[in-house]
Each structure stands twice: as C-alpha cells, then as structure tokens.
Amino acid sequence: MSTLSTIGFIGVGVMGEPICRHLAIKSGMRVIAHDRDLQPLQRLASHGVSAVTMKDIAEQADIIFMSLPSGAIVDNVVRGDGDGANGLLAMCRRGQILVDLSTSPVELTKALARDLEQAGILFADAPVMRTRAAAEAGTLAVPVGAQTELFLQLEPLLRTFAADVIHAGAVSTGQVVKILNNMVLYETVLALSEARAIGVRAGVEPDRLFSALSVGSADSFALRNHGMKAIAPQQFPEKAFPVVYAKKDLQYAVDLSEQVGVDATGAKNLIACFDKAIAAGHGDKYAPAISLVFEGK
Structure with a gap:
C-alpha cells in the first residue's frame, strides 16, 4: 500500500x-x-x-x-x-x-x-x-x-x-462488536436502574446499595460509571451520550438479532424503556436517565 x-x-x-x-x-x-x-x-x-x-x-x-x-x-x-x-x-x-x-x-x-x-x-x-x-x-x-x-x-x-x-x-465485524457492546452495557444500566428504584423503596440508600454491589458479583464498568456517577445521584446532564442515541444503537442490535434469527428479548425490553423515557421528555439527557422511568418522573 x-x-x-x-x-x-x-x-x-x-x-x-x-x-x-x-x-x-x-x-x-x-x-x-x-x-x-x-x-x-x-x-x-x-x-x-x-x-x-x-x-x-x-x-x-x-x-x-x-x-x-x-x-x-x-x-x-x-x-x-x-x-x-x-x-x-x-x-x-x-x-x-x-x-x-x-x-x-x-x-x-x-x-x-x-x-x-x-x-x-x-x-x-x-x-x-x-x-x-x-x-x-x-x-x-x-x-x-x-x-x-x-x-x-x-x-x-x-x-x-x-x-x-x-x-x-472482515468488514462489518467491528460494528457487530460495538453494537453488542452497547447492548450489554445498557441492559446492565437498565438492571441498575431497576435495582436503585427497588432498593430505595425497600429502605436502602442508593450510594450504599451500589457500593455494596461493587464488592459483590454484580460489580461492573456500568455500575462504577453509569450507576455510581449518574443513576445513584440521579444526575443526567445533557451534551453527553443521550437516550435517543442509545436507543438508536439498541435498535441496530435488535435489527441484527432479527437478521441472524435470535429473539433478543432483553434488547427489545430496553428499547421499550428508552421509548418511555423519551415520551417523558428525557430523550436529550444522558442515557442512564432511563432510571427516571422507575422513579415515576
């Protein structure tokens, strides 16, 4: 070359x-x-x-x-x-x-x-x-x-x-890896959002909950970054990777799953959650703002 x-x-x-x-x-x-x-x-x-x-x-x-x-x-x-x-x-x-x-x-x-x-x-x-x-x-x-x-x-x-x-x-496999990376990441973000809402209603402070999870088998990049920095304090700034972009990437994952014959139920459920967040006016907020759906906001 x-x-x-x-x-x-x-x-x-x-x-x-x-x-x-x-x-x-x-x-x-x-x-x-x-x-x-x-x-x-x-x-x-x-x-x-x-x-x-x-x-x-x-x-x-x-x-x-x-x-x-x-x-x-x-x-x-x-x-x-x-x-x-x-x-x-x-x-x-x-x-x-x-x-x-x-x-x-x-x-x-x-x-x-x-x-x-x-x-x-x-x-x-x-x-x-x-x-x-x-x-x-x-x-x-x-x-x-x-x-x-x-x-x-x-x-x-x-x-x-x-x-x-x-x-x-070969060409396109980079996209396969990236799309699936985001699928796994944001399905974990969804689990963290559910955990926060459940934990708070059951009497555990979010910071204590996520700190405890971080030393257990639930530890992850998503927990330490999206969970502790955004979901626990409920801080979802704009001008960061927004809900609408995350939904786009997850739709790519669902489309890919259908093309290869896999029923990606977790990804489909996550898209529905993104849709609820967008309908509630959170589309331009940092993607972990799907947590707000479980807070009734």
Missing part, C-alpha cells in the same frame, strides 16, 4: 474532536477536517488542523475518517444526495482509504463496503468504544472490521487515540 501523508476527518463532534486532535498531535501527518459546526474546527486549528470542505478532503486526503451521529448520516456522506455527486463514493479516487468510526448498522456497512470496493476505495469499520473522557485521554477501545493488510496499516493511526485496538475480522 502507498505511504499516507494527509488525513481527512469528517465530523468533529463530542467524540470526533478529541480523536481528530490526537491524530493531529501524534500521527506526524497533515490533518484537514470538515464539520457544519465551526467551533470545534476553530479549537482544532490551534493543533494545526485545517478546516476545509468535504470536496477538499476527497481531493487531498489519503485516508478519511468519519465520526458521525448515525448510520443514516454516514450513508448520506458516502453516497451523497440527489445524483450522488456530492458523496465520497463519487468524489474519492481509487486507492484512498475510508474508515467509519461511527456506530452504523451492519447491513449498511456491508453495502457501503461493496460499493466502495467497486470504486477501488478501501474501507474499514472501526467504531469507537468507551466514554468521552476516554476519547479526551486517547484511551478508547476500537474493534476493527477490515482485511488484515488494511488493519495493519490502520493500527498505528488508531493507537494515537485508542489504548486497545482489536481486529474483529
């Missing part, structure tokens, strides 16, 4: 901005970026990142990272709208590399990979796991779906912002 000299980055939001910053600081490569929001681009400018159009990225970048809110937006960025002339699929050249850091549906990922392959564009799905704090610290976890040769080329760049990089297998 050819030597890479310029990185393009599309989508510098909550996760994308720190990822782009780490690439700019540590990769030794020129970094150009595009986003509709100018504020993160202005902050990134101090790290040498140039704000450009998506067309500029397609023309100048050797490798393009996307960090976008949903599969639908990824699809639009790659395929464009109307006649598709404004999409990366039409604007990019043979031999370029496109990496999706977003959480996207498995079937969409496979379809995009087929279309990009026909155009001679290399593609990998590398959705990021862990929190915004991990993105800031450069300690994300990244499961990667890609051919082995491409994975080996990408790994050093991914390690500029990730502490753990896992080759999950």
